[in-house]
Amino acid sequence: MSKYTVEPGARLLWCLRRTTSDIRCVLCPHLAPIEVHVLQDRDLVIREVFTDDSAALSWATAYGDRLRQHGWRESPEAPSSAA
Numbered sequence: 001m002s003k004y005t006v007e008p009g010a011r012l013l014w015c016l017r018r019t020t021s022d023i024r025c026v027l028c029p030h031l032a033p034i035e036v037h038v039l040q041d042r043d044l045v046i047r048e049v050f051t052d053d054s055a056a057l058s059w060a061t062a063y064g065d066r067l068r069q070h071g072w073r074e075s076p077e078a079p080s081s082a083a
Contacts, residue, residue, distance in 0.1 A: 013057070014064045016072035023067060025060045029053065036060050 013025040013036075021041060028035040034056045038046035046063075050056040 013060050015075040016064065016067055017075035018072045022075050023072065025064060027053075027056055027060065029056075038063065 007028070009029065011027045011029070013027055015022060015024045017023075023045075024039045026037045026039065028037060033049045033051060034053060036046075036048045036050065036056050036059060037044055038048075048056070048059060050059065
């Protein structure tokens with residue numbers, strides 16, 4: 001597994017693992033718009049754009065919940081207060 005660090009100002013919302021693959025969700029709250037990046041290992045697989053934090057966090061939470069329903073589990077790298 002590769003170590004992933006978020007850019008300054010960005011926040012790791014959750015990190016999930018299935019077998020040897022990790023998926024991370026990162027909130028990038030640059031001025032506007034706000035971006036949510038979903039990365040599988042080191043590859044950006046989804047980039048969603050939102051106008052406010054609450055919409056971005058709601059989407060990220062719902063997406064993480066769907067992955068958990070499909071067998072993804074919390075990764076050892078997961079933040080202690082995942083969204």
